[in-house]
Amino acid sequence: MGKDAIPKNWPPTVPYLSQPSFAPHITKTQLQALRVCSPDLTASIPAxxxxxxxxLVRIILIGDPSHPARGQAGLFAARHLEPGTLIVPYYGIIHSSLPPHSLDHEKSDYDLWLNREVNIAVDAEKAGNEARFVNDYRGVRERPNAEFKLCWDARSGQQCTVAVAVFVLPSGKNAPTKAGAGGIAKGAEILVSYGKGFWSKRKEENEASVER
Structure with missing residues (x-):
């Protein structure tokens, strides 16, 4: 992969993925589960x-002293993004969430569920794409302007057909970025909610660290 195939400001120590990477321990049963399209998957990645x-996005270092992620990178809109727009798939290492394999991912801040029934998750800590730079909205704006969604990947040759992707929140769920308009404005940071589970886990880890 040439330099032109890697986004600007991509960290040199993290491999860039243009498709998911599968951990060698993933079983045939787990792979088959990812190829089954559930009726609950209302979103899709077009062929x-x-x-x-x-x-659609830019990785930018955050210098705002009031930003919770100051000194780290965030993901920003390269153009105005309409409500409901698919922004970017979330790529990482697809792995089992059961021990002993889960031990390599339990402290990762980049790990998302793909299928809880067969214990499969995707972790972008050690390899991923632009989606790994999406920050939580807390401390930045009143509410998120985007969301993580499970979706169906319709692209041919894609071994994993169930995926996670980042979408602009639909109309009515996001505060307008300008008079009469929704979506995400050009130059605005793309922000999601990491969810209560993420912050509860972070709180437990911090408390455990203090106790030591």
Whole structure:
């Protein structure tokens, strides 16, 4: 992969993925589960959605002293994004969430569920794409303007057909970015809610660290 196939400001120590990477311990049963389209998957990645660096986003270092992620990177809109728009798939290492394999991922802040029934998750800590830079909205704006959604990947040749992707929140769920408009404005940071589970786990880890 050439340098032109890696986004600007991508960290040199993290491999860039244009498709998911599967841990060697993933079983045939788990792979088959990811190829079953559930009626609950109302969103999809179209067959013609391109791989590689996403033209809709930019990775930018955050310098705002009031931002909770100051000194780290965030994901920003390269153009105005309409409500409901698919922004970018979430790529990482697809792995089992059962011990002993889960031990390599239990402290990761980049680990998302793919299928709880067969214990499969995707972790973008050690390899991923632009979606790994999406920050939580808390301390930045009143509410999120995007969301993580399980979806169906319709692209041919894609071994994993169930995926996670980042979407702009639909109309009515996001405060307008300008008079009469929704979506995400050009230059605005793309922000999701990590959920109560993430912050509860973070609180437990901090308390455990203090006790030591």
């Amino acid at each position: 013609n959605f391109p791989r590689g660096p996403c033209p």
